[in-house]
Amino acid sequence: MEMLPFILATVFTAATPLLIAALGEHVTERAGVLNLGVEGMMIVGAATGFAAAVLTDSSVLGILAGALAGMALSAVFALMVLVFATNQVATGLALTIMGLGLAGLIGQGFVGQPRAAIPPVKIPLLSEIPVLGKAIFTGDFVFFLSLALIGFVAWGLNRSRFGLLLRAVGESHGSAHALGLPVKRIRLVAILFGGLLAGLAGAYLSLIYTRFWSPGMSAGRGWIALALVVFAAGHVWRLVLGAYLFGGITVAQLHAQAGAIGLPSQFLSALPYLMTIAALLFLSISGRKGAGAAGSLGQPFVPER
């Protein structure tokens, strides 16, 4: 039982970058834009964040810089899909491969440099609660930020006026345009928000999750974040569930290995992926398909005169 808070904390750290990046992409996709460049924005965020942290000797500034770098890359994406109306799938992929290269170039001079940990935040009183106190109310500040972001995105999309407009644009850009909504502007905001969070998730990787820079350190987490958005099928609660489920199984399978239970380690390593599919299957059979993707997801928007 005394291990539990540690295990939970491990799950939360493993899930936090996935959750943050996925929240950003969720908003982008609700606005009807599919950005497959999450992996690229994430790794650029990781490289830039680390480089900035070393140069300014401030991890907090580093995290900020990483987030902004992710946003800068998403601005390129926005230029392409909003102004030139290019195919979003292709543009996102181009962004990913460009990002991987760019991150390598940015991070070149920072290989092998260490960074000190950011001191954890303890919420007064709450962190004294047994088990949960250590697991939930003691953590790095980005973890708390991610909790706030869940609330912000859920509220923003479902309760705020801007969220209403954003979803209207995502559902049918044609009708939204006809109603006089600034389709492109709203989408620009959504894309930049997605980039900001992908960059933040990347900086989390290089400054908190593992505190150093190395090329390829995102190791496919951007793709997992994209998969989680699909898993969410339009609901923030499903997104959160998916991220923690994925993180939880990832950690659980390592425990199963350490406990020497005798299953092939490859099978255990495959579990997070298989369980995600299985969970979707379960939700589908039990009739909870969710709202599904936004109506005009992935389609280029070219207003008629």
Next chain:
Amino acid sequence: MSFNLALVPRREVSLIRQVLTPVLALVVALLIGGLIVWLMGRSPAKAFDVFLREPLTDPWALQEVLLKSTPLMLISIGLIFCFRANRWNIGAEGQFLLGGIFGGGVAIATHGLAGPWILPLMMLAGVAGGMLYAAIPAVLRNRFGISEILTSLMLVYVAELLLDYLVRGPWRDPKGFNFPQSVPFTDAAQLQPLFEGGRLHAGFALALLVVLVAILVFRRSLFGFAVKASGEAPRAANFAGFNEMRITLVVFLISGGLAGLAGMIEVSGQVGQLRPGFGQGLGFTAIIVAFLGRLSPVGAMLSSLVIAVLLIGAESAQVSLKLPFDLTRFFMGMLLLCVLAGESLNRYRLEFRKETA
């Protein structure tokens, strides 16, 4: 960013424009790339020479380019069917691996035997492996409405781990000192080089054949029309008597089968045994190839060659100019962006407007 820019569809797009735009995109990408090379303190002219001229003029390098383009061509042709129909198969990498595993499995099972039937059997097995694996996301989409983006992608990781399990466990070479690899294939299970001293094998000819068939299917067949219709106007396809679910399954089977074939060819013609990591991300690169080729079979053929040239050129650049590989990756992404923007300017005119929409 100014939102006074607007896109106005062009009525007609001249053939010259269609041909010139990708060329222009390449030139723009090269200029930007050259600028970066110059900023890094190297000669852009030399870089151009190494990246583009050398791989195309040196016979050895040219053979390597054709060899490298083979799997890209096969996979991207298959992906075109999916993407044209708006089915998002992101997991060609996994189907490629399964093709290698099935084809390689035949080679391992028939180890020590000889005969001209082994290679065709491996090919069939490779195609079957890729098809079976691609059928999973298709069926999950058709029966349960689960997004194929998610399932096809997740299955890539599963395929990698399956391969890992096989070459460490049941298929491990008993004489290989426990290293994770299968027995080396016998000659009967390997595609042999076409020319003395080179490595190019018949797989390339096969890839060209597949390109030709794909051109015919899209131009001439009702099925090709249905695929395009399903992507552009799903209801129209339904009216024409093509069931959406059937199309999903068939395009997935085609792309899975071709990726599987490519996997088998890679294992048999290049690697010569099963080992972890033979996928090399080719299945993902092929997605970029498909879009670089603007989802047309001829375009995919050409862009497989372009990407192969870049990949080979990147190695020469590391050797002779000490340019990092990351630069090539950055350049490939940028090239794709330029082509996409160019394509868009083909279809639309940019117009400045005084009022915002």
Next chain:
Amino acid sequence: MPARRKTLGIAYLGVVMSRTGFLAAVALSLGVAAPAFAQEKLKVGFIYVGPVGDFGWSYQHDEGRKAIEKAFPGRVETTFIESVPEADSERSIEQLARTGHKLIFTTSFGYMEPTLKVAKKYPNVMFEHATGFKRDKNVATYSAKFHEGRFIIGKIAGKMTKTNTLGYVGAMPIPEVIAGINAFYLGAKSVNPNVKIKIAWANAWFDPGKEGDAAKALLDQGADIITQHTDSPAPLQQASARGKLAFGQASDMTRFAPNHILTSIIDDWAPYYVERTRAVLEGKWQSQDVFDGLAKGKVKMGPYVNMPEDVKQLAEETEAGLKSGKIDAFMCPIVAQDGKTVECKGGDRLTDAQVVGMNFYVQGIEGTIPK
């Protein structure tokens, strides 16, 4: 200086399998005459499996490459190709061979077959393949006895643990890693009979996130010392974050956890690379198989810190013993997990070949090797 050559039993399998040991020995003694151009620079090429910036395996090889440039100023030119996938490496290796590189180091196990293929086509180019077991007249192999270092840190861990539970993050269950786990466990057990070892496989050489998570899982299961056979500093950092002790891998990782690192096992390829380059320059290069460690400086230990004086002394004594060859990580009798005693082919210790192909856990380790 001629390298101390240890001929492994397996040296005659693989490519040279058809030959008798005698013939192979003749081939070795004839060697390959290296053309010595006094005025022309010798071009030395490297193939890396990862980016040079991985700060692990490839990074350490690149440090060795830089040492060559430093050792022979103006006489050599070095080149590398990074991130070369093993399955598609034949072309990259040939690229180096055909651009005038006379000495080529291929630095990952998976380059074995491609290296041999290219070597056949370029008989005048000399190849050095790391960690492989197949040779040819112009292909030498070399590897390092990392398990010697693991034996030392096993002793340290056995002394330092309070929970008697040690955590081990493994990359892939290949023989090198298995031998490392055994050496570590035997070292620990020799000073602490109650010690237990828990192993978690990251199934990746380099995935900082996963490696860190694996370390955390081990800590959660009661391990208070973390050892890793993966490439990034993440497991060390995670242990340090929980106030637990750990070891560095591949390079001196002190700066990643100055207060919780005990020592590092350092791969130092520089002496070997410089020696082999010199051999080519002097026309004395021969195909050989070298498997050495602490004695030749290919494996080095970082400073012993954060431990009491007696433990430090024990570590230093062990290091000296291994260096002189007086002791070995695998002194007979070695009992495997299934209770059977392993045949002692090397007199009082296991042979190098037995270590290189190790695929069993020694008695006392729980669990099975992943298949």
